[in-house]
Amino acid sequence: MGAVTSNAISIGELSRLSGVSPHTLRFYEAEGVLKPAGRAANGHRRYRREDVLWLEFVLRFKVTGMPLAEIRQYAVLRAQGEKTLQPRLTMLKLHRERLVTKINELSTCAGVLDDKIRTYRKMIAKSRVPAKKAAK
Amino acid sequence: MGAVTSNAISIGELSRLSGVSPHTLRFYEAEGVLKPAGRAANGHRRYRREDVLWLEFVLRFKVTGMPLAEIRQYAVLRAQGEKTLQPRLTMLKLHRERLVTKINELSTCAGVLDDKIRTYRKMIAKSRVPAKKAAK
DNA sequence: TTAAGAGTTGGAGCTCACTCGATGTCAAGA
DNA sequence: TCTTGACATCGAGTGAGCTCCAACTCTTAA
Numbered sequence: 001m002g003a004v005t006s007n008a009i010s011i012g013e014l015s016r017l018s019g020v021s022p023h024t025l026r027f028y029e030a031e032g033v034l035k036p037a038g039r040a041a042n043g044h045r046r047y048r049r050e051d052v053l054w055l056e057f058v059l060r061f062k063v064t065g066m067p068l069a070e071i072r073q074y075a076v077l078r079a080q081g082e083k084t085l086q087p088r089l090t091m092l093k094l095h096r097e098r099l100v101t102k103i104n105e106l107s108t109c110a111g112v113l114d115d116k117i118r119t120y121r122k123m124i125a126k127s128r129v130p131a132k133k134a135a136k
Numbered sequence: 137m138g139a140v141t142s143n144a145i146s147i148g149e150l151s152r153l154s155g156v157s158p159h160t161l162r163f164y165e166a167e168g169v170l171k172p173a174g175r176a177a178n179g180h181r182r183y184r185r186e187d188v189l190w191l192e193f194v195l196r197f198k199v200t201g202m203p204l205a206e207i208r209q210y211a212v213l214r215a216q217g218e219k220t221l222q223p224r225l226t227m228l229k230l231h232r233e234r235l236v237t238k239i240n241e242l243s244t245c246a247g248v249l250d251d252k253i254r255t256y257r258k259m260i261a262k263s264r265v266p267a268k269k270a271a272k
Numbered sequence: 273t274t275a276a277g278a279g280t281t282g283g284a285g286c287t288c289a290c291t292c293g294a295t296g297t298c299a300a301g302a
Numbered sequence: 303t304c305t306t307g308a309c310a311t312c313g314a315g316t317g318a319g320c321t322c323c324a325a326c327t328c329t330t331a332a
Contacts, residue, residue, distance in 0.1 A: 012278065022279085023321060031319090042328055044279050064245045068319070082263060089256040096249050103242050106235060109200045113232050120225040127218065148308065158309085159291060167289090178298060180309055204289070 008038065008046035018055055025055075032072040033058055035079060064099050144174065144182035154191055161191075168208040169194055171215060200235050 011022045020028075025045075028034045034055065037045035047055075054075075061071050074091055077084040147158045156164075164170045170191065173181035183191075190211075197207050210227055213220040 010279075021321080024319085026281090027320065040279095042279080044328090060245050060248060064242060064249075082259075085256060085260050085263065089253065089260060092249060092253050092256060096246065096253065099242060099246050099249065103239060103246065106200060106239050106242070109196050110232065110235050110239065112196060113200075113228060113235065117225065117228050117232065120221060120228060123218075124221050124225060127221065146308080157291080160289085162310090163290065178309080180298095 008040075008048050009052075011037075011045045011047070014047045014052065014055070017052065018059065020055070020059070028058070028068075031068055033068055033075055035075070061095075064095070065102065066095060144176075144184050145188075147173075147181045147183070150183045150188065150191070153188065154195065156191070156195070164194070164204075167204055169204055169211055171211070197231075200231070201238065202231060 009017070011025055014020075014025060015022045018025075025034065029036060034051070037047055037051065040046050058071055058075075061074070062068075070091075074088060077088050077091075145153070147161055150156075150161060151158045154161075161170065165172060170187070173183055173187065176182050194207055194211075197210070198204075206227075210224060213224050213227075
């Protein structure tokens with residue numbers, strides 16, 4: 001049975017798994033968003049289950065528009081252990097607020113967009129009817 | 137009473153009104169997002185009511201994450217008049233779809249975030265209780 | 273033995289959306 | 303007359319977030 005290897009995966013596998021290119025994964029590591037990955041004997045990066053979970057968390061942050069710098073800040077706190085629970089909670093709450101605001105903003109825009117679409121449909125319908133009448 | 141002036145505003149006024157810097161307004165014009173503004177006798181840009189409304193529309197597109205290139209594309213169609221109603225409607229519908237998808241995605245993330253916040257609160261509460269007991 | 277394929281590094285380059293700086297014109301007010 | 307302030311143009315610079323390239327090392331399979 002494999003000794004140290006256990007269930008660690010390569011950068012290529014993580015890339016396929018996460019949809020993030022190997023380039024970008026290394027870039028994230030350089031930026032301090034991902035902690036320096038463990039290495040195999042040949043120097044290749046080895047990602048473990050917890051690394052995959054953290055990446056998923058990071059991607060959720062990203063999707064919600066958090067800038068990398070802020071994600072890194074959170075990552076740094078996390079690396080410092082339990083004593084930073086409070087500041088991390090503060091960051092999460094703040095981000096939650098922004099997220100709710102953003103969702104509301106987008107919903108408003110979606111409403112306006114719907115109105116616009118309805119108007120367009122009507123305009124297109126009207127511009128077609130006279131043509132039919134004329135043809136009659 | 138003022139003749140041609142009517143209710144046209146300067147770039148500075150539009151900037152204050154919209155929260156977009158004069159630099160950026162000129163940049164938008166150069167990019168074809170805003171149509172070339174009318175000019176006063178001295179060469180200064182004069183924006184009219186319809187220009188302000190169009191800018192508002194553009195900003196709503198922007199807020200919802202539409203890239204400038206796409207907004208310009210819409211602007212170009214609009215400038216071509218009634219005959220482009222159909223392609224514009226198509227663009228609006230497509231964008232609506234993306235917007236709805238985005239809103240759902242964000243809502244999911246908000247849910248996950250809420251869970252995380254709850255977990256953090258519990259962890260913080262637990263890390264406090266033993267300290268109190270020890271002090272007793 | 274050679275070639276392919278997956279990884280490594282460092283650094284340059286790219287896109288997007290601004291943002292700024294230099295330089296100039298013009299009109300109004302002290 | 304001189305200064306201030308708002309505007310103009312043009313081109314360069316910025317920052318975020320990748321994305322690609324060159325050159326190299328290993329391992330494995332033909």
